[in-house]
Amino acid sequence: MITINLAKMQQKKSLITITACAFLLLWNVHTVRAQVTQVSIRIPDTTVLIDPMIYGQMLENVNDSMIYGGVADRQGNVRQHLVPLLQDLQIPVMRWPGGTVVYEYDWKSGIGPREKRPTEPNLAWGGTENYQFGTDEFLQWCRQIGTTPYINLNMSLHPDHPGTVTDALEWMEYVNGKPDTKYGRLRAQNGHPEPYGVKYWGVGNENYLNNRAGRVQETDAQYALRLKQWATSIKQHFPELQLLGIGHTHRWNQRVLDSCGQLVDFLTQHYYVTSRVKDGKIQQATRTLFAPAKMEAHLAMLGAQLDSVNQQLGRSDRPIRLSVDEWNNRHSVNNGDQFTFTRQSPRRQFDVAVAAGMLNAFIRQSPHVGMANYIFPVNAHGQIRTVGNTDAYRTPVYHVFQFYRTHLTGSRLALNMQGPSIAASSIQPTIDGDSGEAAFMTDSLLYVDGAAVLTAAKTIQLSLVNRSPDKVQKVAVHVPAGYKSNSVWILSHPDINAANSENQRNAVEPLSKPIKAKRGKVTLEIPPCGLYILELVTLNTQT
Numbered sequence: 001m002i003t004i005n006l007a008k009m010q011q012k013k014s015l016i017t018i019t020a021c022a023f024l025l026l027w028n029v030h031t032v033r034a035q036v037t038q039v040s041i042r043i044p045d046t047t048v049l050i051d052p053m054i055y056g057q058m059l060e061n062v063n064d065s066m067i068y069g070g071v072a073d074r075q076g077n078v079r080q081h082l083v084p085l086l087q088d089l090q091i092p093v094m095r096w097p098g099g100t101v102v103y104e105y106d107w108k109s110g111i112g113p114r115e116k117r118p119t120e121p122n123l124a125w126g127g128t129e130n131y132q133f134g135t136d137e138f139l140q141w142c143r144q145i146g147t148t149p150y151i152n153l154n155m156s157l158h159p160d161h162p163g164t165v166t167d168a169l170e171w172m173e174y175v176n177g178k179p180d181t182k183y184g185r186l187r188a189q190n191g192h193p194e195p196y197g198v199k200y201w202g203v204g205n206e207n208y209l210n211n212r213a214g215r216v217q218e219t220d221a222q223y224a225l226r227l228k229q230w231a232t233s234i235k236q237h238f239p240e241l242q243l244l245g246i247g248h249t250h251r252w253n254q255r256v257l258d259s260c261g262q263l264v265d266f267l268t269q270h271y272y273v274t275s276r277v278k279d280g281k282i283q284q285a286t287r288t289l290f291a292p293a294k295m296e297a298h299l300a301m302l303g304a305q306l307d308s309v310n311q312q313l314g315r316s317d318r319p320i321r322l323s324v325d326e327w328n329n330r331h332s333v334n335n336g337d338q339f340t341f342t343r344q345s346p347r348r349q350f351d352v353a354v355a356a357g358m359l360n361a362f363i364r365q366s367p368h369v370g371m372a373n374y375i376f377p378v379n380a381h382g383q384i385r386t387v388g389n390t391d392a393y394r395t396p397v398y399h400v401f402q403f404y405r406t407h408l409t410g411s412r413l414a415l416n417m418q419g420p421s422i423a424a425s426s427i428q429p430t431i432d433g434d435s436g437e438a439a440f441m442t443d444s445l446l447y448v449d450g451a452a453v454l455t456a457a458k459t460i461q462l463s464l465v466n467r468s469p470d471k472v473q474k475v476a477v478h479v480p481a482g483y484k485s486n487s488v489w490i491l492s493h494p495d496i497n498a499a500n501s502e503n504q505r506n507a508v509e510p511l512s513k514p515i516k517a518k519r520g521k522v523t524l525e526i527p528p529c530g531l532y533i534l535e536l537v538t539l540n541t542q543t
Helices: 006-034 080-089 136-144 163-174 182-189 219-237 252-258 283-291 289-311 349-364 394-405
Strands: 038-043 057-058 095-097 148-153 198-201 242-248 265-280 282-285 321-334 339-342 369-374 384-387 391-394 412-419 419-424 444-446 448-454 460-466 473-478 482-493 510-512 521-526 531-538
Touching: 038 448, 038 531, 057 242, 057 394, 080 136, 080 384, 080 391, 080 394, 080 473, 095 369, 136 148, 136 163, 136 391, 148 163, 163 198, 163 219, 163 460, 198 219, 219 242, 219 419, 242 252, 252 265, 252 282, 252 289, 252 412, 265 339, 265 349, 282 283, 283 289, 283 510, 283 531, 289 349, 321 349, 349 448, 349 460, 349 531, 394 482, 444 460, 460 521, 482 521, 521 531
Parallel strands: 038 473, 057 095, 057 369, 095 148, 148 198, 198 242, 242 265, 265 321, 321 369
Antiparallel strands: 038 412, 265 282, 321 339, 384 391, 412 448, 419 444, 448 460, 460 531, 473 521, 482 510, 482 531
16 A cells, blocks of 8 residues: 655755756856856056057048048148037047058158149058148148057159159158258258158058059069168168068968068058948847957957967067058948949948947057057048038047046956857958958957046046947946946937938937946946946045
8 A cells, every 4th residue: 555645745846946947047147147247457567568559540641631631632732620629539640641641641742832743643541642742741630639640651652753772761751851951951951841750651552462553563572572672771871760560361470570670660561441331230240340350360360479479589678569550441332333442431430339439449458559540530531521612520430539548548358258249150250351360259248338438547447348330238247346437428319320410410429428337237238339438436535
């Protein structure tokens, strides 16, 4: 006979139910936590400085009202209404005259009396070059807006526009020579007796590319040989100058470094993200928004290469670094039958996420990245758009650069971040350049991108970018010991395709508000493509 103890069975059933409920509760807590990006900040013992030159810019006559009709009029006169806007950006360095234009640029045509300067076709970009905004005009303009000039040399890749090392040395003497030298005397005769003292000079530009507008392509061996000849001669005459050699792939860079490692101070890299825009809306946005991660993987790979070379060359005290000489998010706009590249597509909220993502990568890859130059400051992808001859407005990207330049300078901080992510293998990033040879740094990429800076005033500036095109991302920032939350700067819009325009100049504009931590955490909800920058201050700071 079998006796059933109903009381025991009921007790056991209740215990199972309680255990199951507890498990589900813990599972739900874990799931909720997993849906929130957790951010912890670590202040390292060793300081890693961020060079403010990563917030640099570039000028080039690309026939899109960038120089002529942009920073200057067709007669080369500076458009004064833009000067305050440019000054407010505190641009640390400005590259000129290009870019692709350097293959045909003759510096001697751009000095002296303006009425004697020639007008020539712009082979690279169409239109004309009248040389009215030449060397002296550029350098005077740099002084006016408060930036450091960086001049790129014509390395004679166009058979109709030769540029020899002698031409380069004469240009340097014109710019930096004393008034008693041949070209220093000529500069003085042109009304500028004092040397300009330009420190940064680029030797060539994208010499690895195939034929464009008649220019000649070079191999890594050919460029390395010529760079050694040019750089050796330049250093003999002007040993104090900083030279930027062309960077490209890992193999190209190794060839250049093996030949010229003691002669150059930077290797240049170019990266262009691409967005397809149809009916004013970005297509396949994820491919664009995660593209900066692909660039960063390449920068990290090249940075490791530089570490090895600098150690071998004994250059730890003056290391060779990378300069991202050209970067932007280019738009290809659908015109009905196809997508066509244009510089006239306005900067939109999704460009904010891309620009901030690129800048965050430069911060994280400091000190290997020592310079970067966005194209361009005015019109043509620019941060400022002109209206007529006396008016202008700020694009959304302007606000990104202005805030980063004034707040995210100092030392790099380490972040530990966990949260919702996307498989790296599912992304086909739309980015031109050499990043394709590098694998993503991780198998999965967080939807929230972050970088943190410790400023000279000991504040912490934490940049957080939502790389999701359609989902709000919740973030919990764990405030480090000795700090408290102070404010958050926000640049976002409900529509990731929103842009400023002549008639709606403040459609996308920043706002700042105070924010307080609760139980040691700051909780944020970042909209798609939104940029939030959290400021933390020391506990003894009066706010």
